[in-house]
Amino acid sequence: MLPKQNRLKARQDFTTVYQKGIRLNRFALGLRAYRHVVQPQALQPLRVGISISTKVSKRAVVRNRIKRQLRSILRQLLPRLENGWDVVIVVYPNALQCDYPEFLQQLKQLLAQTEILHGD
RNA sequence: AGAGCAGGCGAGGCGGUUGCGGUGUAGUGACGGCAUGUCAUUAUGUUGAGGAAAGUCCGGGCUUCCCAAAGACCAGACUUGCUGGGUAACGCCCAGUGCGGGCGACCGUGAGGAUAGUGCCACAGAAACAUACCGCCGAAGUUUUGGACGCUGCGUGCAGUUCUCAAGACUGGCAAGGGUGCAAAGGUGCGGUAAGAGCGCACCAGCAGCAUCGAGAGGUGCUGGCUCGGUAAACCCCGGUUGGAAGCAAGGCAGUGGGGCAAAGGUUGGUCUUUUCCCUGUCCCGUUGAUGAGCCGCUUGAGGCGUUUGGUAACAAACGUCCCAGAUAGAUAACUGCCCUCUUUGCGCCUCGGCGUACAGAGAACAGAACCCGGCUUAUGUCCGGCUCUUUCC
């Protein structure tokens, strides 16, 4: 689990990200991101949600495992991510063929493209 | 050695580093209605998925509504349906009976009633529930034809006629055989008969009665008359069970002041009886708190484990002991060490298919709690001893 302040939970937040956010897709993952327009000193922490439907796999074991792996990656990257964003990661059926290093690579690329991820 | 049949245990073990959920203790910060409350965070201790958590097919607990409780009868609903037991309950489990299958270990079984009634049984076939198409018979009756013997009459080879024989027709007797079909009126054999038929007898199957064994379903034996299609996972009858509906997305989350209305009201499919019961109920306004979030429900339970006793068993009782997930966009992930097990390959030993050793690989399969239990069903990898049959050797 991520820290509570970094979780995206409310249904309203998800819909605003889907409607107003930018979109990016990779082989197995998609990214929706929305930047809050507020005063810089009052920036909220970055919040992340993961969306994975039963179309990816009907088995809950598979879906939960993918979510855990993605959360584990995000936890490692969290100190390097910029505040003020709401992010939703969408998982596509291609993810069944991927393993942990591939998720790591794709997620890094997506976050770097949107400039949420700081350089090393 | 091969083929097979029923089970049982468990779901690899001990760790390390970085992280997550619950909870206890201690600290820090913020809020604050000042309550050792809420949120965040730090340290530390402890704890953290399954045998099916799954399908949602049954049975309960729990909650709300249908305005209280109990009882009787009727109606309705329920595929509930061999017997006895177990259980909180069940459509579940255990033990047994009958029937069916298998050489066997063993397996399956929706197994009340077809003589309470109704319906259906296509095509074929004479006929599908009580009939006769082909056929068999000539016993009985009527009648036709022909023949022989006899009798009567006379014109002596013709006519008539009784009985008998043969053939045919109608009435009749039969259900053995043929054919049809999933199914045809008990089956096989012998006798019997005009031909036949349980008409008689023997054995077998079925039915009824009696005796006996058993708690019972039923088993065994004897006797008897004479034989009755299938379908109830068709309607139905009988027995049995039974308040209904919704489902944790159920449902709950304040205190206080004032005023109005109703005086008797309230049964759950129907009717009736009894008992008391329940009591104030409901609406409006003011006030502080609370706006769809948070909290409670939420995990101590028909609980787990062990021992003893009772029981063939399912299971029950007693005693001891333990507290064992409670998340809410939903907690278990990433990397890695050692041991153990298995597999491949190499080397060595010998009794030649086993043992020892080294390296490498794998530890999987099915699969993720969402209010909680008891079952069923489905998915699925390893190991462990049992039992049966066949073959070979000693």
Place this chain on the structure above:
RNA sequence: GUAGAAGUAGCUGAUGAGGUCUUAGCGGCGAGUUGAAGCCUCGCAGAUGUGGGUUCGAGUCCUACCUUCUACA
């Protein structure tokens, strides 16, 4: 999580409450017509989601699964 509905030719549908072998439209294939194609005419092939059971006989009755869809804050 809970509750419910439906699966029939390639697609969209129908099927008198068990009876042989059901069946419509579009599409496919073949033949005819045409110089060739289209339209038209004639013909053909092709399915009851899967497994088990009841029955002489299941699309239909019973049962276990599979798939798809819907509703509920």
